Amino acid sequence: MARYTGPVCRLCRRDGAKLFLKGTRCDTTKCAFERREGPPGQQPPRRGKMTAYGTQLREKQKVKHYYGVLEKQFRLYFEKAERTKGNTGAALLGLLERRLDNVVHRLGFGLSRPQARQLISHGHITVNGRKCTIPSALVRAGDVIRVKNRAESLDIVRAAQADNNKQVPDYLSITESQVPEGIVGRLPSIEDVSIPVDMQLIIELCSR
Structure with a gap:
């Protein structure tokens, strides 16, 4: 079973949101997201406004990292959500939450x-x-x-x-x-998700 095995605190810092990937440690002062500002890496973050594609990508990566799924799995969930009746974004989050x-x-x-x-x-x-x-x-x-x-x-x-x-x-x-x-x-419904997500950005990216 493929899975991410790297340092998970880097994922929170990269996505700009606390994803609670280390359990109770995330609620303490040891949380790396609280102690270190900005994305990981030796180089300082680039100046300027992020592109629309970059904003969409970060939102998708945040959801992937939060639920612990890889790109292929995420694509399969999205395709399944597209085939269901109703709102695609709500259906996608419902599948992940299930x-x-x-x-x-x-x-x-x-x-x-x-x-x-x-x-x-x-x-x-x-x-x-x-x-x-x-x-x-x-x-x-x-x-x-x-x-x-x-x-x-x-x-x-x-x-x-x-x-x-x-x-x-x-x-x-x-x-x-x-x-x-x-x-x-x-x-579960979209209201049951415990992190703020802009599903419209994810739908726009995955529909390209």
Whole structure:
């Protein structure tokens, strides 16, 4: 499975937005985005106004980095969103928000999307009672996301829940049980996305 393995704090600085790629560290004074101004690199940033293409590209890269998808995956999501009825931008964000690794993170089972992706890949998460090891799997309304009932899985998730201070979005709910469990109440909408995104810029770029 292809994935970005470089320093993630550079991505936040490049995109000009805090993407919370390091979990609780992003809420502390150690956050590189807060300590260092401007994009990464030894050379000073160029003067002058960014072009329209550059603005569109940065917005797309911000969404890609936030959800942890690569260019080919993003293009496939965009093509799928184009084929759906209604607003393409809302459909695209809805597909990204429905990814299992994102849902596991939004439930608080993982402090970051990379950690949630690792939990899924290592078999710690079940969907409707069946083990799912595909982080990009799309959840549906009514799906039950549950931590595997074994000591190793429970210890990892409970530690993440103890450190997590993020609010669970409205389209998800956590049930009161000894084993951490969440339910997808409805499909997510564009209002459920936790970072500001100008989808019109992304649609204009991807439609070229």
